[in-house]
Amino acid sequence: MGMILVTGGAGYIGSHVVKALGQAGYDVVVYDNLSTGHEWAVLYGKLIRGDVRDQEALDKVFKQHSIDAVMHFAAHIVVPESVRQPLKYYLNNVTGSLSLLEAMKRNGLRKFIFSSSAAVYGIPDKIPITEENRLDPINPYGQTKAVVEKVLADMAYAQDLDYVALRYFNVAGADPQARIGEGKEDATHIITMCVRTAAGLRPCLEIFGTDYPTPDGTCIRDYIHVDDLAHAHLLALEHLLAGGKSRVYNCGYSRGYSVLQVVEAAKKVTGVDFPVKYSGRREGDPPALVADATKLQAELGFTPRYDNLDHIIETAWRWEQKRIRLALK
Numbered sequence: 001m002g003m004i005l006v007t008g009g010a011g012y013i014g015s016h017v018v019k020a021l022g023q024a025g026y027d028v029v030v031y032d033n034l035s036t037g038h039e040w041a042v043l044y045g046k047l048i049r050g051d052v053r054d055q056e057a058l059d060k061v062f063k064q065h066s067i068d069a070v071m072h073f074a075a076h077i078v079v080p081e082s083v084r085q086p087l088k089y090y091l092n093n094v095t096g097s098l099s100l101l102e103a104m105k106r107n108g109l110r111k112f113i114f115s116s117s118a119a120v121y122g123i124p125d126k127i128p129i130t131e132e133n134r135l136d137p138i139n140p141y142g143q144t145k146a147v148v149e150k151v152l153a154d155m156a157y158a159q160d161l162d163y164v165a166l167r168y169f170n171v172a173g174a175d176p177q178a179r180i181g182e183g184k185e186d187a188t189h190i191i192t193m194c195v196r197t198a199a200g201l202r203p204c205l206e207i208f209g210t211d212y213p214t215p216d217g218t219c220i221r222d223y224i225h226v227d228d229l230a231h232a233h234l235l236a237l238e239h240l241l242a243g244g245k246s247r248v249y250n251c252g253y254s255r256g257y258s259v260l261q262v263v264e265a266a267k268k269v270t271g272v273d274f275p276v277k278y279s280g281r282r283e284g285d286p287p288a289l290v291a292d293a294t295k296l297q298a299e300l301g302f303t304p305r306y307d308n309l310d311h312i313i314e315t316a317w318r319w320e321q322k323r324i325r326l327a328l329k
């Protein structure tokens with residue numbers, strides 16, 4: 001089938017993609033510095049501890065394994081943190097990607113799948129957002145993803161690379177069998193915060209901003225289940241392995257929910273009427289991000305399997321309870 005190098009494969013999204021690759025019969029080499037990832041999250045393949053900025057270590061990996069394609073998840077992902085610590089984000093996300101691409105080029109590798117983000121659009125011209133919308137990020141996190149996408153396009157034009165950039169909307173949920181899920185103690189994403197508040201790990205759920213130009217005043221996002229996103233990666237990989245050309249795709253369900261709707265659904269699914277506190281806007285948040293994901297469906301044949309907010313929350317809730325029970329660190 002092929003041997004795939006997955007950077008950041010011990011992290012939240014990477015580990016679900018590693019699971020999907022393993023289940024589909026691919027050989028997997030996970031390359032992760034374990035700064036936020038966990039050894040227990042790697043269900044398939046071999047884990048090598050290393051940093052994407054370490055050229056020597058990457059050379060060693062490429063020389064020891066005959067890698068067919070690279071999937072690059074290793075990155076920092078917290079929007080408000082990127083506003084306060086931009087250099088941390090540029091160094092890890094941009095320099096890290098450039099380093100990986102440099103090592104790939106030196107070792108004759110040219111198939112690359114990149115974790116991009118809806119944050120590249122900033123405040124979009126219209127909702128739902130198509131891939132043609134101009135890229136105009138409003139926070140350093142989105143900027144790092146837009147910069148790397150530009151590098152990829154330039155490298156593809158120079159015939160150095162074939163890539164698929166997947167622009168993730170809001171990735172949530174966990175393995176339905178609760179073997180893996182969000183493992184970061186300091187996670188910040190809304191659905192994780194809701195289930196952790198419901199589990200009693202936090203005193204209340206803070207809602208950031210109630211004065212956005214949306215129907216209920218809270219931000220609207222398009223939540224996609226992490227296993228559906230993993231499936232999109234498999235389709236992107238098949239496309240590249242079959243000799244397909246470089247592409248960019250939105251990954252979402254083309255449907256938005258407000259923060260208040262997410263909180264309401266989380267209370268219903270968990271059965272816990274957890275406390276909520278209304279706070280001011282969080283830095284770097286666009287009011288609404290909803291994908292037009294028709295291109296992914298039309299061109300790669302993607303069909304969602306978990307397009308149901310309650311179900312997404314339920315898988316996150318089940319995983320959170322297991323994480324607490326096993327005290328996974």
Ligand code: UDP
Nearest residue numbers: 079188189190193206207208219259282285
């Ligand atoms: N959000 C919130 N409370 C939280 C975490 C997030 O109100 O504890 C809001 C956040 O301001 C944004 C939306 O939920 O409007 C989605 O944020 P998240 O951090 O989940 O993902 P992002 O869109 O930043 O990638």
